[in-house]
Structures are given as structure tokens and as C-alpha cells.
Amino acid sequence: MSEHRARLATASGAAKPRRVPVRTCVVCREQVDKRALTRLVRRVDGVYVDPSGKQPGRGAYLCDSAACWEKAASGDVLAKALRTTLTPEDRDRIRNHKAAP
Numbered sequence: 103m104s105e106h107r108a109r110l111a112t113a114s115g116a117a118k119p120r121r122v123p124v125r126t127c128v129v130c131r132e133q134v135d136k137r138a139l140t141r142l143v144r145r146v147d148g149v150y151v152d153p154s155g156k157q158p159g160r161g162a163y164l165c166d167s168a169a170c171w172e173k174a175a176s177g178d179v180l181a182k183a184l185r186t187t188l189t190p191e192d193r194d195r196i197r198n199h200k201a202a203p
């Protein structure tokens with residue numbers, strides 16, 4: 103009896119396998135396709151935008167929302183995610199990256 107029920111549950115939960123990696127925006131906590139996010143990386147000399155997503159170091163992701171970038175640049179949520187503090191230069195760099203075309 104119980105075996106039959108278990109099999110039904112498995113069949114109904116069948117979904118197409120998806121290989122899209124998902125990351126969480128550190129500001130809005132939205133889970134987004136990794137390709138739609140921009141990685142920021144903590145380096146010894148500060149926090150930098152990492153468009154390649156491949157730089158070594160502690161990374162955090164931001165979604166495409168200008169509000170999230172502004173909050174990341176002005177608040178401390180990004181600093182907390184990267185376990186560092188943002189210098190004024192870091193904040194300018196982050197703000198300018200999003201403002202650039």
C-alpha cells in the first residue's frame with residue numbers, strides 16, 4: 103500500500119532536468135539565473151566587479167536592478183556578504199559600474 107503511494111508521488115513530481123546555475127542577489131535575495139547576475143569579488147586591494155565571474159576570492163552576486171546596485175554601493179549588505187568593509191573608492195567603483203552603458 104504505502105509503496106504504491108510513494109511511487110505515485112515520485113511520478114507526479116517529475117520535472118524536466120534543468121542545468122541552469124542559480125545564484126542569490128545579496129541585496130534583494132532573489133534567486134536568478136547566474137548569467138543575469140554580476141559577480142563582485144573581494145580582493146586584497148578592495149572590492150571589484152568581476153564580469154568574468156572567475157576571479158579568485160570571496161564573491162557576491164548582484165542582480166540587474168539599479169536599486170540593488172545602489173543599495174550595495176551605499177549600504178553595508180554587500181560588505182557583510184564579502185566580510186569586509188567598503189571604502190569610498192569601492193562604493194564609487196560599484197556605483198559607476200552600473201551607471202556605465
Ligand SMILES: [Zn+2]
Nearest residue numbers: 127130165170
Ligand atoms: Zn537584487
